[in-house]
Amino acid sequence: MSELLKVEQVAKAMEGLGTVDAMKPNRIRVATTPAKVKEAVQRALKDLKCDHVVQIAAVDNGKSFELIYNLTGPHHTVVSILLELPRDKPEVPTASDLLPPAGLYERQIHDLLGIVFVGHPNLKRIILNEDWPENEFPMRKDWKPNPNTFYGGVHTEEAK
Amino acid sequence: MRKPGSVLKEMFENLGTRPVTILYPKEKVPIPEAFRGKIAIRDEKCIGCSKCAIVCPTQCITMVANEREVEVKGKTIVRKKKPEVELYMCIRCGLCEEYCPTDPKAIYLTNAFSGAGPDKEVVVK
Amino acid sequence: MTEVVVPIGPHHPALKEPVNFKVVADGETIVRLELDVSYNHRGIEKAAEQRDFVRVVPLLERVCGICSHSHTTVFVKGIEEAMKVQIPPRAQYIRTIVAELERIHSHLLWFGVAAHEIGFNTLFMWTWRDREAVQDMLEEMTGNRVNYGINEVGGVRRDLTPEQIQAALKRLPHLEDRIAKYRDMVNKEATMMIRFRGVGKLSKDDILKLGAVGPTARASGVDYDIRKDDPYIAYADVPWQVITDTHGDVYGRTLVRIGELQQSLQIVRYCLENLPAGPIKITTPRAAPRGEILSRYEAPRGELVHFIRTNNTDKVERLDIRTPTLANWTSVAVSLVHQNLADIPVIVAAIDPCLSCTSRITIVNERGKKTGEMTWDELSAHGREFYRKRGRA
C-alpha cells in the first residue's frame, strides 16, 4: 500500500495554479480558478498519478458557486481541486474528456445548480423529471417553489 | 469436512425435507420483542411535555388539548396537552419513545407489525 | 437486418427499479444504447438542508432500501468528524457489525437476483432463504429488517444484550457453510458458467478510465476498498483482506461478492466475540462548527461519498451524495454495446444498481389523463358503477 502523498509533492506539481493546504493527512486541497481547472486536473492525473474521480461536489454558499473536484489514486490521498464561480455567469470548461464519469456528474450539477459546463457533449437533463420548468435550479439557496408554476406530477388544478 | 456443494444433490435433499416457507395468515412468524412496530400511547403516564412532537422526523405527532391529573414521582400535576399520532405518517423510528421522559414510556412502539387499513387519516389516541 | 428499438424499462420485470434503456438492437446484438436514469429523484439533498442532525438521520436512512445503514453511517461519521468528537469503541463495533450484516444480506440478495436474471430460479429461492438468517439477526439487534435506525450523531441508539450476541453467533456457522456451497455451485453449474463467463467484460484500465467502483472494479483487479484505503469505524483493527479477481466479467464479480460475503462473516464474528465494554453514545453539542468534510464509505455496491458542509448551525449547509450506482452507470453503458440483448439484465444486475440511491424524486406524471385524490369509498363506488355500466353495454 503506497504511502500518502506529501503536501510538498502536491505543491510542486501544482505550483503556479493556486494555494495548497492539507486539511487532514489524506485530504489535500488546491484552490484554483475556473480558467486553470483543466490544467490542474491534467496535472493531477499525470504527475500525481490520480486515476479515479471520487466526486464533483457543487455548493451554493449564498455569494457564489463552489465546485470541488475530488480525485484519488493508488496513493489513497484525496486531492480536491476547489474553484469559485461567479453567481451571474457560472461557466467552467468541462472535464468529461479527461474523466469520462464526470459526464454524468456534470449533467447532474447542471440540472440542480445551473452551472454551464462548456464543451460538454450532451448537457441534457438527467436528474430532474422531463416537465420540470426550464432554468429553475432547485438546489440554489435563493430558489423558492412558487405555487403557480407546475413542477411535474399530477395536474392538480385540472383534477379539481 | 464440508461436503462439496452440488446443485443436484441439494435439490433431492430438499425434496425430502420440510419446506421453509410458512403459510402466513394461518401460521404466524415469531416476532422478536425488540421489534419496532405500531405506535401506542399510555394516556395515564403522559405529562404533556410535547418532546415527542418536537423530535418526530415526519411531524406526525400533534399535541391536543386534554386536561388530566397525572401522578409523577409522587406528586400529581394537571397536564394540558396529550399527543395524537397520525398512524400512516409514522415511520416507526422510535425517536419519540427515546426522548419521552416518563418511566414506563407514555408513547412507545408495540411489536405489532401488520398495519394495513382502509382509512388514511386514522389517528392513534 | 433492420434495427429494432427495444425499450427495456422503466417498468421491466428484470429491473426491480425504474431505469430506462432505449436499446437499438440489430437482431440480437445491441448497437446503440440510451440510458435514462432518475425516475426516482426525491430531492433528499434539499430536504436534508431543512432538518437538524437528529431528524435528518431517519430521512437519510430512506435514501436507499437495501443500503440504508451505509447512508446514515457515512453522514453521522462525517458530522462527528466535523465536531471533532470521538465516539466510544463499543459504538464503533456495533456500527461495524450492522454494516457488515447489511453487506451480507445485500450480496445474498444480489446473488439471488443475478441467478434469477438468467432464469436459474432455484438458486434465487435458496439464497433468499439463507438471507432470512441475516435478516433475523438484524431484526433482533436493531428492531427492523431494513431501516435499522441504529445510528445517531455521537454513537448508537441500542445496545447488544449478551443473548442477542449468542443468538447471532449460533447462526454464523450455518451461513458460512451455505456460502461455501454456493462458491462450489458457481464453479460447477454449467448454465451459470456459460451465461456469466465473458459477459460484460471490462479490463483494468477500462474500469479506471470509466470510474467504476466497488465489486465491479475489484473484479477487474482494481484493489480500491475504502475500508482499507481510508479506514473508518472499527475496520482498522479487524483482521480482514480485500478480495480482488482478474476475470473482469460477471463471473468475476460473482466471485468477488462471494469472497466479500466470507470476509464479512469473519468481520462480524470477530466483532461479536470481542465487543469492547463501555458506553454506547456520548452527548454531542447541538451545532457543528464551520467545516467541509468529504466522508467516504464502502457500501455493498461500491464507494459512497457524502460531501458535507457545516456552518455553525445544527443543520447541514450542503449535503452532496454521490452513490456507487451513479459511478457505475458509465461503465455499464460502455460494456453493454456489442453485447447480446439477452445479456442486458445480467450485465445491469452485475453492478447491482440501486436506483433509489442514485436519483431521488418520484413524481407520478399522468400527462393528459385526469387523476385526482380519491377517497376509499369514492374509489369502490366508482369501481362498482364502472362495471355495472360495462355489464349493460
Place this chain on the structure above:
Amino acid sequence: MDPILLAVYILLFPGFLFLLAYAFFFQFLDRKIAARMQARVGPPLLQPFADFVKMLGKEVIDVKGMDRKAFDAAPLLALAAVMTAFLYVPIVGNSPLAFQGDLILVLYLLTLPTIVLFLLGWLSRNVFATIGGVRAVTQMFIYEVPFFLALLTPALMAGSWSITDIVAWQQSHLWFAVLQPIGFVVALIGLQAKLERTPFDIPEAETEIVAGPWTELTGRRLAMMRLTMDVSMVVGSALVAALFLGGPRIPWTITPDWLSWIVGFGLFFVKTLGVLLVLASIKVATGRLRIDQLNDVGWKYLASAAILQVLIVLLMNYWWVSA
C-alpha cells in the same frame, strides 16, 4: 371396434376428458416437485384447474389494430392439434386408431404449438412478442432435427412407423431406453426444448423480453395456450414413455382382459410420471441458455449424438438381422 366404444375411447376415458384432467395433474405435479426442490411449499392439488377457470373469466384485451379472429383461432388450433396427437399414443393397450405412419403424424402435430407461438408473436404487434416469436422459431430449427432423429431410431429398429407396433416389438425385446440410451437422452432434452422449459425457455424469457409471444395473450386465449402447453407435456412424455420405456405393455400376458388393461394403464401412469420427474429436475437444476449458445449446444452435441445413434442402429440392424 364398434363406433360407440370408439366414441367413448376418443371422448371419455383415454381420450380428451382424461387428457385434460391428466394435463392439470401434470402441471400440478411439475410445480409441486419444482417447489419442493426449492424448499418451497408449492401449490394445492386443484390450483391449475382453478387458474384455468379464473383465466377463462378474465377480460380479454385486444391490441389496437390486431386481427382479432386470427388471434382467437391460433390457440384453439394449437390445442386441437396436440389433443388429436394424444389419440395415437397407446395408453391402455393398443390405440384403436393406429395406422402405419402415425408416429410421423404425432411428431408433426407436436410441432404445431411452436409455429402457433410464432404466429401469436407476429400478430400481437408488440416488439417483445415479435422478438419472442423469432426466437421460438429459431429455437425450433435447432432442436427439431435431433428430436426427430432420436424418435425415429426406435422405428428403424422396430421396422414399422406405427407407435403401437413399436410398443409391441418392445414387448418381445429389450426396451429401447436400454438398446438406444443416447437416443433416449436426446429425446428427453428435445422434449424439454419443445415444451420451452427452463434451459430452453428463451422465447418467453421473463427477464429479457417480458413474456415473448405470450405478452399480449390475455383471458381465455392465455388459458387455452397454457392448456396447450400442459397437454403437449402429457403427450410428449407419453410418446417418450411409449417409444423408449415399452409403453403400457408387459412381456407376459395376463389372462383376464380387463386386468391387463388396468396393469397397462398403471404402467403408463408410472412411466409418464418418471419422465415428468426427469423433466422437472432438468427445469429446476439449470438456468436459461442464450439463443446463440443454444445454437452451439444444439448443433454440436444434440445433432451429432442423434446421428451417432442412427449410425449405431443401422449397424445393429445390419449385423443383428443378418446374423
